[in-house]
Amino acid sequence: MHALPAKPDLGQLRKHAKDLARENAVALSEAQFRLARDFGFPSWPRLVAYVRRVVDHGPDLHARDDLWHSTPEGWAEACGQPEAQALLRRLGRSGWRRFRR
Missing domain, CATH: 1.10.10 (Arc Repressor Mutant, subunit A)
Known part of the structure; x- marks a missing residue:
């Protein structure tokens, strides 16, 4: 790879x-x-x-992208947008997996 x-x-x-x-x-x-x-x-x-x-x-997106693959909380924190953070809290872990696809 x-x-x-x-x-x-x-x-x-x-x-x-x-x-x-x-x-x-x-x-x-x-x-x-x-x-x-x-x-x-x-x-x-x-x-x-x-x-x-x-x-x-x-290019700083590369560093934040690791959070995209980790947890909804990490990604929400990295994006820094309250609306996204609220949405991801509502989605939960199973919704997060579907959201990432």
Whole structure:
């Protein structure tokens, strides 16, 4: 598994996926899936969403992202928005797992 750079570039990832598709004679969607899995994401759309969040909110999102995968309380604290904190308290742990998908 590889780590994304601190400032990932969606254009470069798309180009890399196209190159993989050509090199391995597979469909682009398969190459995108493999690339996402190589970076530790369950799918290409999840990888794209993550990169867009990093681009929109800066590289410090990497540090806060660990909280996203840990607990609803940790994520609510990291986002710093009272509405999100209240929502996550109402969701509870089982709702948190569904919310993260």
